[in-house]
Amino acid sequence: MKRNLSNNNLNEVKKLRTYHVNTPQYNLYNEMHKNQTFQYVKLKTKEYSKLNKCKMTIKKALALLDDFIDPSDPDLDVPNSIHAYQTAERIRKKYPDDKEFQIIGLIHDVGKVLFSFGEPSWSVVGDTYVLGCKFPKSIVYYDTLKNSPEYDKYDNTGIYKEKCGLENLHISYGHDEYLYNVLKNNKNHKISHKYLNIIRYHSFYPWHTEGEYRQFMNDNDYIILSDVLKFNDFDLYSKEDDTEITIEVKNYYDKILDEYFFGDLNW
Numbered sequence: 001m002k003r004n005l006s007n008n009n010l011n012e013v014k015k016l017r018t019y020h021v022n023t024p025q026y027n028l029y030n031e032m033h034k035n036q037t038f039q040y041v042k043l044k045t046k047e048y049s050k051l052n053k054c055k056m057t058i059k060k061a062l063a064l065l066d067d068f069i070d071p072s073d074p075d076l077d078v079p080n081s082i083h084a085y086q087t088a089e090r091i092r093k094k095y096p097d098d099k100e101f102q103i104i105g106l107i108h109d110v111g112k113v114l115f116s117f118g119e120p121s122w123s124v125v126g127d128t129y130v131l132g133c134k135f136p137k138s139i140v141y142y143d144t145l146k147n148s149p150e151y152d153k154y155d156n157t158g159i160y161k162e163k164c165g166l167e168n169l170h171i172s173y174g175h176d177e178y179l180y181n182v183l184k185n186n187k188n189h190k191i192s193h194k195y196l197n198i199i200r201y202h203s204f205y206p207w208h209t210e211g212e213y214r215q216f217m218n219d220n221d222y223i224i225l226s227d228v229l230k231f232n233d234f235d236l237y238s239k240e241d242d243t244e245i246t247i248e249v250k251n252y253y254d255k256i257l258d259e260y261f262f263g264d265l266n267w
C-alpha cells in the first residue's frame with residue numbers, strides 16, 4: 001500500500017528531498033551502502049545497547065546538536081538543534097496542549113550525538129533500510145547499493161518470515177535505533193511507548209513513504225505507520241520554516257523537558 005499523497009504534497013516531497021550525484025549526500029550514502037552490512041548492524045546494536053558511553057541529561061544531549069550539521073540532508077544547512085526547535089514549534093502550533101508530542105519533535109534527532117562518540121556520518125544519519133532481505137529500488141541512491149557485499153544476496157523475504165513484525169528487522173544503524181534504545185532502557189522519563197516507535201522509525205523512508213517492506217508488517221505496525229507519518233510532516237516541512245528560536249521558546253521547552261525527564265540518562 002503506497003502512501004496517498006495529493007499532487008501538491010507529492011511536489012513538496014520531491015522538492016524537499018532531491019538527491020544529486022557528486023554531492024556530500026551522495027558520498028555519505030555511498031559509504032553507508034558499502035559498509036552497513038547485516039553483521040555491522042548487529043555489532044553496533046549490541047555495542048550501543050550497553051549504554052556505557054556516558055551519563056548526561058537530555059538537555060545536554062540536545063545542546064551537543066549545536067555542533068552538528070547533518071551531511072545526509074539536502075534541505076538543511078543549520079545546526080541540528082535549530083531543526084529540533086523548529087520541528088517542535090511546528091507541532092506546538094498545531095497541538096498546543098500536547099506537550100509530549102512537542103517534546104518528541106524537540107528530541108527526535110538527539111540520537112545524532114553518536115557523532116560525538118566518533119561514529120562516521122554514514123552510521124548516524126540518512127534514510128534507513130533493511131539488511132537481510134532484498135534492497136528495494138526506491139532506496140535513495142539505489143545504484144550505490146551495488147557496492148554492498150550483500151547486493152543480490154537475498155530475495156524479498158530474505159532471512160525473515162512474512163508478517164514477522166518491524167521490531168524483528170535488522171535496520172541499518174543510526175540515530176533512530178540509538179535514541180530508541182536509550183529511551184527504552186532508561187526509566188527516569190515519562191515518554192510513552194507510542195512515541196518511542198516514532199523515534200525508532202522516523203528515518204525509515206523506504207517503509208513509511210515509499211510503501212516498501214509491507215511483507216513484514218503485522219497489525220500493530222500499521223498503527224505505528226500512521227503515527228510515524230503524522231510525525232514526518234512536522235519533521236520534513238519544518239525545514240522550510242525560519243521560525244526564530246528565542247529565549248522564550250528555549251525556556252518553554254526547558255520547562256516541559258523538566259516535567260518529562262529526571263536527571264542523567266545513560267547513553
Ligand code: FE
Pocket residue numbers: 108109175202203
Ligand atoms: Fe532524524
Ligand code: FE
Pocket residue numbers: 083108109235
Ligand atoms: Fe529530523
